[in-house]
Amino acid sequence: MPRDNDLHLTDEEQAMLAGEAGPAVRKAMEIVTALAKIYGARHLVPVESAQVAGVSYKNLGDAGLQFLQEWADEGARVRVPAFLNPAGMDLQRWRELGIPEEFARFQMAVIAAFTRMGIAPSLTCTPYYVGLRPALGSHVAWSESSAVSFANSVLGARTNREGGPSALAAAIAGRTGAYGLHLDENRRATHIIEVRASVRSTADIGALGALAGELVRDGVPYFRGLDLRWTRRPEEALKALGAAMAASGAVGLYHVEGITPEAGLSDILPAGIPRFTIHDLSAGYQKLNGPLEEVDLVSLGCPHASLEELDEIARFLAGKQVRTRLWITTARQVREEAERAGIVAQIEAAGGQVVADTCVIVAPMELLSVRSLATNSAKAALYARSHSGLETRFGTTEQCLEAALTGRWR
């Protein structure tokens, strides 16, 4: 007997899997049920939204593009609101950024295939800045690792770390398997991280996350002693913490005592879990910094910048002129808000660029003759090295902007 009986499907789900809703839905259900079986789900759960990674042509290649076009041709349409992760370029200003014509053509074909499926080309890793904030306890299927961490940890929604195709399949099927972080028992802490180090900036938070992610790998850390009263925008600090841990480890959910919504649940801290104490952050800073002195590109906005972050950068740059390239990456919609508020004009007057729809991790940096990068993002520092072979400097937003003004890291 085939041992498929562990996963129970409703009559409607059986019909979808049998192809009664067409080949595109069948394929989506095949992916959803295969993963559900692999990870031991007993049933599926409806999802309220999807966030689909695997959008940049740099990562998809011809095979990925062909697959998306074929699925769209078969009639694939999303059943729930679905949002795209950043693409490989700013869709409007790619020429200015030096993106080759051929890359742009393939990238636009990718976006067209997704659009035919009914997916919003929001092109951001921060869908929570453009109106998608799932409620506490709601089930979603998100895939970009920092967005997954934010949805689970800060909003208390429930998602696994989906891959691009699996998040897309969940959007087309409207469901995902009830396993992993969808279940209460897997949302409990697996490690306690006692923070004794002084944490006073988003860079400190990133260094902390880089260390914690390495310690807990794919576990669920519970932070104790992490004080966020130094910032008026604690959500941005949490965004940076989650992004760092998702890059240095594979953390999809964390809790911060007194701050995140599930940290206070009575059974969140099982007895006897391992405990680590972090006394200082220098090892984290060391991991993210190379010996680099001259900087080609200063990159802020990983994950995508909020309107408030853009405003802060614009104020810093008032009356100044940058010497390096300066990219601040953000969602198209946030860029438009910043444009209306005059923030984009201020940054551009100083020689910086507010880049929408993309980021330094998924853009083809190897085609843009960038060799070295300074950033305030632990995630960008980690991935710029491993994905794009760039030298990196990592520090506070102010240090990065100073480097943009002088061309040198201090």
Place this chain on the structure above:
Amino acid sequence: MAQELVFHGRIIKAGSAEGKALVSPTPISFLGGVDPDSGVIIEPGHPLEGTSAAGRILVFPTGKGSTVGSYTIYRMAKNGTAPAGIICAQSETIVAVGAIIAGIPMVDRIPIEQIATGDWVRIQDGTVYVRKSSAEPEKG
């Protein structure tokens, strides 16, 4: 006399396929580990390095590596260099999604140590029929 073994596993991608087994004792990474234009395993130091998986029933413990590997499997199918079927001890996301989008029959939870390179293998949904090769196993 050829001996036939029958195993019942778990369907990852339904369908039927048959061919000569190509067995890897170690996990396979499709992104970077397999050349999609030839179907040849190219991961340096891999036990199957230099062997083509095209048209074979590819048998291995589990997948590893980047999630983009799913698209490599899809591309192999488009190029005609994909394995005819896939059998794993324990499936993971990358190969499962790859097999589904490429339309390659796949089954897991099979005692793969009982299959040798050169055996004739038929997959019918969740059931695997293995006709043992009387010859010495091919060098893989």
